[in-house]
Amino acid sequence: MLEKTTRINYLFDFYQELLTPKQKNYMELYYLEDYSLGEISETYDVSRQAVYDNIRRTEAMLEEYEEKLGLYRRFEEQSRILEEMRDSLSKKDLKRVSSLIEELENLD
Amino acid sequence: MLEKTTRINYLFDFYQELLTPKQKNYMELYYLEDYSLGEISETYDVSRQAVYDNIRRTEAMLEEYEEKLGLYRRFEEQSRILEEMRDSLSKKDLKRVSSLIEELENLD
Numbered sequence A, B: 001m002l003e004k005t006t007r008i009n010y011l012f013d014f015y016q017e018l019l020t021p022k023q024k025n026y027m028e029l030y031y032l033e034d035y036s037l038g039e040i041s042e043t044y045d046v047s048r049q050a051v052y053d054n055i056r057r058t059e060a061m062l063e064e065y066e067e068k069l070g071l072y073r074r075f076e077e078q079s080r081i082l083e084e085m086r087d088s089l090s091k092k093d094l095k096r097v098s099s100l101i102e103e104l105e106n107l108d
Helices: A006-018 A021-032 A037-044 A048-069 A071-090 A094-105 B006-018 B021-032 B037-044 B048-069 B071-090 B094-105
Strands: none
Touching (some): A006 A021, A006 B048, A048 A071, A071 A094, B006 B021, B006 B071, B021 B037, B021 B048, B037 B048, B048 B071, B071 B094
């Protein structure tokens, strides 16, 4: 059984434009609409195994894109910095805010 | 003749991991090392036309990736916001800094 993870949801969000329409459809039904593999296979009149293989391959592709482009990793890093920035701002620690701006600029 | 643009340099920077080794090599020589098409064709012992076609196709791919993922567009937008943030911070306009943090969070 495939595990429906938050991580894959995020990766799908970042890289879905790089997938084929079929890959996108299956992923949307499985991850966003919470269909079961059986329900998708009935909807598209294909075997459950074919749906399973397609989704697994798509997940592997998403992980490969993430390895190459790291958009999710950057997103998490940026979120962390912005949260700290908000916190430093509320404490009027402007020096810290300034150095966090620099961190954002140098994020790679 | 191909035009060596800043834009393509940026797009190459963002998406080079998605290119094949050959595409990467040609682009690096042409855009980063400033080789001419003739010099690349001599280096790799292929026709000048083949190098030209490869680079043109690669540029089209980079534009397609940008259309789908918009990393360069986001980068420019983020740079603009960070610059204004730095400026607002130096003027102690903390309310503006706070709303710029929000802009960064909602960047899509």
